[in-house]
Amino acid sequence: MEPFVSWQWCKNHVQEIVIVDARWYWDRPGFDAYRTGHVPGAVFVDLDADLTGEITEDSGRGPFPAPEDFARAMSRAGIDGSRPVAAYDDAGGVIAARLAWMLRLLKVPAAVVSGGIQAYPGALDSSPVHPRPAVFPPRPWPAGSLLSTRDVAALSEAVLIDARPNNRYRGEEPETDPRLGKVPEADPRRGHIPEAINVPCREHLEADGMIKPPQVIRDRFAAEGIVDASGVVSYCGAGVTACHNLLAMEYAGLGQGRLYPGSWSAWSRNTGLPAAIGHR
Secondary structure, X not given: XXXXXXXXXXXXXXXXXXXXXXOOOOOOOHXXXXXXXXXXXXXXXXXXXXXXXXXXXXXXXXXXXXXXHHHHHHHHOOOOOOOOEEEEOOOOOOOHHHHHXXXXXXXXXXXXXXXXXXXXXXXXEOOOOOOOOXXXXXXXXXXXXXXXXXXXXXXXXXXXXXXXXXXXXXXXXXXXXXXXXXXHHHOOOOOEOOOOEEOOXXXXXXXXXXXXXXXXXXXXXXXXXXOOHHHEEEEOOOOOOHHHHHHHHHHOOOOXXXXXXXXXXXXXXXXXXXOEOOOO
């Protein structure tokens, strides 16, 4: 299954897939938007409750959940791994990418719906959806696919890519970290991991939020010297939008990279680690 699919593809396979609404916001529950209107038949999966583990002082704000917790969340959503999953949001797929990449990591076919809910060609529905009964067997996260802060600090040859917007990468804007109880004024750590390359994930999107053609994305990574994703580690602010870069590389035919879930929210909290400001 390709990492990105269209609504037409979903329509053609509607009887054999699970459609997931993965919308999420800093300032309000995504479920509120879901209740207002969602794609007919779509179930809701919450980034904070279902796709994030226990947040600790060292974890950053987006750690992966334990396999057992993830399995329970997928089961509640009617996902058992036997049917492909198509996830959408209203942010160009940069949020839905987290669920899609997590499932693909476990060899479950999953994709982001290009264009998201804004591109859906039909009427939305506000009726509650009751997922099919499902049991998702717990599966361990593959060894080596998820890097800790210690792993990243010890890297010598891997290529680090930062999926955040340019201004946050360069340290011109403070990082907000509400789930860790921080405010910008109290966060002196700005910038990026030294030697990391900035590839903002939203650069892979057209103005209407559709994913760009694979060749365009391939050329974007090639401009940074990246022609093979196997040696790449992706990060962002909290390990969410970094998944969009990983899917984009796979979509462009570059293979599979690895994720640093702690990302800048974990790295920046360790004052013993260096931070770079400005361009690489």
